[in-house]
Each structure stands twice: as C-alpha cells, then as structure tokens.
Amino acid sequence: RASNLQGYAPICLGLEDFYIRRLYLRIQDCFGRPIASAPDAWIDVVERYSNDSNKTLKRTTKKSRCLNLGSYNYLGFAASDEYCTPRAIESLKRFSPSTCSARVDGGTTTLHTELEECVANFVQKPAAIVFGMGYVTNSAILPVLMGKGGLIISDSLNHNSIVNGARGSGATVRVFQHNTPSHLEKVLREQIAEGQPRTHRPWKKIIVVVEGIYSMEGELCKLPEIVAICKKYKAYVYLDEAHSIGAVGKSGRGVCELLGVDTADVDIMMGTFTKSFGSCGGYIAGSKELIQYLKYTCPAHLYATSISPPAAQQIISSIKVILGEDGTSRGAQKLARIRENSNFFRSELQKMGFEVLGDNDSPVMPIMLYNPAKIPAFSRECLKQNVAVVTVAFPATPLLLARARICISASHTKEDLVKALEVIGRVGDLVGIKYFPAEPKKQ
Numbered sequence: 001r002a003s004n005l006q007g008y009a010p011i012c013l014g015l016e017d018f019y020i021r022r023l024y025l026r027i028q029d030c031f032g033r034p035i036a037s038a039p040d041a042w043i044d045v046v047e048r049y050s051n052d053s054n055k056t057l058k059r060t061t062k063k064s065r066c067l068n069l070g071s072y073n074y075l076g077f078a079a080s081d082e083y084c085t086p087r088a089i090e091s092l093k094r095f096s097p098s099t100c101s102a103r104v105d106g107g108t109t110t111l112h113t114e115l116e117e118c119v120a121n122f123v124q125k126p127a128a129i130v131f132g133m134g135y136v137t138n139s140a141i142l143p144v145l146m147g148k149g150g151l152i153i154s155d156s157l158n159h160n161s162i163v164n165g166a167r168g169s170g171a172t173v174r175v176f177q178h179n180t181p182s183h184l185e186k187v188l189r190e191q192i193a194e195g196q197p198r199t200h201r202p203w204k205k206i207i208v209v210v211e212g213i214y215s216m217e218g219e220l221c222k223l224p225e226i227v228a229i230c231k232k233y234k235a236y237v238y239l240d241e242a243h244s245i246g247a248v249g250k251s252g253r254g255v256c257e258l259l260g261v262d263t264a265d266v267d268i269m270m271g272t273f274t275k276s277f278g279s280c281g282g283y284i285a286g287s288k289e290l291i292q293y294l295k296y297t298c299p300a301h302l303y304a305t306s307i308s309p310p311a312a313q314q315i316i317s318s319i320k321v322i323l324g325e326d327g328t329s330r331g332a333q334k335l336a337r338i339r340e341n342s343n344f345f346r347s348e349l350q351k352m353g354f355e356v357l358g359d360n361d362s363p364v365m366p367i368m369l370y371n372p373a374k375i376p377a378f379s380r381e382c383l384k385q386n387v388a389v390v391t392v393a394f395p396a397t398p399l400l401l402a403r404a405r406i407c408i409s410a411s412h413t414k415e416d417l418v419k420a421l422e423v424i425g426r427v428g429d430l431v432g433i434k435y436f437p438a439e440p441k442k443q
C-alpha cells in the first residue's frame with residue numbers, strides 16, 4: 001500500500017513517526033498479543049501486561065478464549081482436519097520440516113512436483129510453480145517478468161508485495177484508480193493507441209496487475225471489464241488471488257469461476273496458500289512456456305529453500321477436500337458455509353447501521369472506524385468481551401480511513417456469528433461508529 005503512503009507523505013512527514021511510535025504501538029499493546037492455539041474459529045489469546053514502574057513486560061500464562069474474527073483461515077483448514085492433519089504429520093515424519101535445499105539443488109521432493117500439478121489443475125492453467133512464501137512470489141516474480149522498457153499498470157490499492165515487486169523490476173509503473181476499469185483504459189490510452197500491435201509501441205511489454213479480492217476493502221475485482229480492456233490494448237493480465245482462491249466460486253476456483261472469466265484470458269495467475277488452504281507459500285500458474293522460463297530464471301526458485309514438505313502436503317490435501325477427492329462432500333459444504341456466513345454477517349452489520357465495505361460473497365468485511373483514535377477503543381472493548389478483531393490503519397490505509405477488518409470463516413458456527421454481532425453492536429454504540437440509522441428489528 002505504498003501508493004497510499006506516497007499520497008499522504010507530505011502531510012505525514014512528522015505524523016508517521018508519531019503514529020507508528022505512539023499510536024500503533026499502543027494498538028499492538030491492546031490486541032497484538034501472542035496466540036497459543038491454531039487460528040481456528042476460537043483462539044487462546046495470551047494475556048501480556050506491563051505493570052511495574054520500569055515498564056518491562058511481564059508475561060502471564062493466563063489465556064482467554066476468544067472468538068477469532070481476524071484470521072484468513074477462510075475454509076477452516078488451518079486447524080485440525082480429519083483428512084489434512086494426519087497426512088501433514090505423515091509427511092513431516094517422512095520428509096522433515098525442511099528440505100534444507102533450493103529447488104534445483106535437491107529441494108524438489110515428490111510432494112513438490114505433485115503440488116505443482118495439483119495447483120495447475122485446480123486453477124485451470126497448463127502449469128504452475130510454487131514458492132515458500134506468498135509475499136516473495138509477487139516481489140520476486142514481477143522483476144523476472146518485467147524490466148526496463150516495460151510498463152506495469154497497477155491498481156492503486158494493490159498489496160505491498162506487488163508494489164515492491166513492481167518497483168524492484170525497473171519497469172515504469174503507472175497506477176490506476178482502485179478497481180476502476182474506465183481509469184485503467186484512460187491510463188492505457190495515454191501510453192498506446194487502441195489495437196496498436198505489440199511490436200509497434202513504445203513499451204516492450206505491458207502488464208496490468210490486479211487482485212481477486214482486495215484485502216483491505218473486501219471488494220471483488222471487476223475482472224470481466226479489466227480483462228476486456230487488456231485484450232483491446234493487448235496488455236497481459238496478472239491476477240493475485242491471495243484472498244479469493246479457495247474462498248469464492250462454485251468449486252472454490254476463485255474470482256474467474258465466480259465472475260465467469262475464462263482462465264485463458266488471465267495470463268499470470270498468482271495466489272497464496274496462507275488463506276483458504278491453511279498452509280504457507282505462494283504460486284504462479286500460466287502457460288507451460290512461462291512456468292518453464294520462471295523455473296530457469298527466477299532467483300527465488302533457484303536460490304531459496306523450497307516450500308516445507310508438510311506445508312506442501314497440507315495444500316495438496318486441502319485441494320483434494322475442496323474438490324471432493326477425499327470421498328466426502330465436506331469441501332462443498334465448506335464453500336457453501338463460507339458464502340452463507342459471509343453474506344449473513346455482512347447484511348446483519350449493515351442492518352445495525354455500520355458502514356461495511358466490500359461485496360457480497362467476499363469473506364473480508366471492513367467496518368469503517370474513520371478516526372484512528374477509535375482503533376484502540378474498538379479493538380480493546382471487543383477483546384474484553386472475548387472477540388478478537390484486527391484493526392487496520394495508516395500506513396496500510398489512508399490516515400483517516402481506519403477500519404476494523406473482519407474475516408469470516410467456514411468454521412464459524414451460526415452461534416459464533418450471532419455472538420460476534422451482539423458484541424460488535426454494543427461496542428459500536430460505545431465507540432460511536434454506527435454511521436447509518438439501524439434498520440428496525442422484525443417483530
């Protein structure tokens with residue numbers, strides 16, 4: 001979100017330091033506590049406090065059980081699972097936690113090749129390559145794909161890993177207004193004429209980078225319109241599905257499936273395994289030639305230790321469950337559940353008078369707080385009532401657009417959600433963040 005940081009830099013030269021040191025650390029103090037359990041629907045939050053005059057932290061072993069509204073564990077796989085967990089344990093015993101080698105130096109196990117086939121099949125692309133970290137996938141791949149003489153056109157709210165990769169590539173970077181296809185077209189038209197062949201224009205390559213679901217906005221990408229514009233101007237499409245793969249679409253295949261976009265029209269499909277699959281790492285999927293090229297040239301493939309085998313096994317197993325290849329319908333049930341949970345929670349929050357960003361079907365639900373001073377009060381009051389929420393503020397969002405970012409999971413039960421709504425409703429009144437009139441309750 002460095003694009004935001006840039007825009008606000010002039011007024012924040014001194015403020016940034018103030019916020020990060022004074023406010024942000026205080027926020028960390030009220031909800032950034034260590035967690036002593038898996039990121040399931042309920043978590044054990046360790047209470048840590050400072051109570052002596054030297055302000056040294058004293059650790060207690062006291063834990064509170066909190067309803068978890070902050071995890072990206074969208075399908076609930078990042079907790080004990082009857083299919084995934086025994087297989088992950090088995091792979092830990094067989095392969096150990098680490099391969100201790102880069103992919104090309106003995107770090108490619110049978111699990112790694114199986115994982116790449118499995119991911120390519122899941123996202124419906126001819127081939128895939130996997131990396132040990134989602135962040136690195138973006139920040140290392142963009143510099144391999146793009147360089148001097150290339151043009152990257154990036155959504156203004158793209159994730160920091162994309163911003164970093166784009167900057168590190170040496171290509172020219174232009175930003176278009178968040179999720180606004182008409183502005184993307186304007187930016188493209190400033191650079192090239194419509195229908196101009198790739199060989200006759202001032203840029204070696206043009207790539208448009210978007211996200212499937214925006215993690216701070218909860219919005220679905222306007223992908224059909226963006227793909228149509230990219231086709232018209234012969235620009236490549238790079239889609240980061242960190243938050244959408246596994247979470248949306250009839251069979252969990254992300255925004256292409258949900259919005260009816262042919263995956264052949266998305267040139268580079270990127271995603272992470274840290275959300276719906278409850279694991280670690282990231283992937284790029286695309287044509288066989290693209291993936292082969294990345295395998296020969298990408299430093300993060302050639303020089304970094306490969307993805308941990310138990311993490312790889314966890315991804316393979318969770319994809320099997322999603323596709324029903326475990327012989328049950330649990331995957332389909334999870335997908336139906338996350339959709340129902342998300343749509344129920346969003347509409348109830350709206351009925352209570354909260355300003356909630358994002359689209360239906362998205363499990364990411366930012367509740368606007370606006371004033372950064374409301375952040376500590378909101379998160380602390382929720383935590384006091386055993387609800388753990390994540391709040392986001394500058395520099396992850398513009399200074400006066402602070403928000404609480406709720407993430408819904410298929411592992412939340414209806415009772416969990418009702419409890420969360422009660423608590424958030426009370427805290428919302430206390431902190432004064434119900435910006436709209438509440439809908440009268442049905443008798």
Ligand code: PMP
Pocket residue numbers: 133134135136138159161211215240242243272273274281282
């Ligand atoms: N892309 C997007 C859109 C993200 O939101 C994130 C992190 N949440 C990443 C990439 C980085 O992924 P990871 O946390 O798996 O490293």
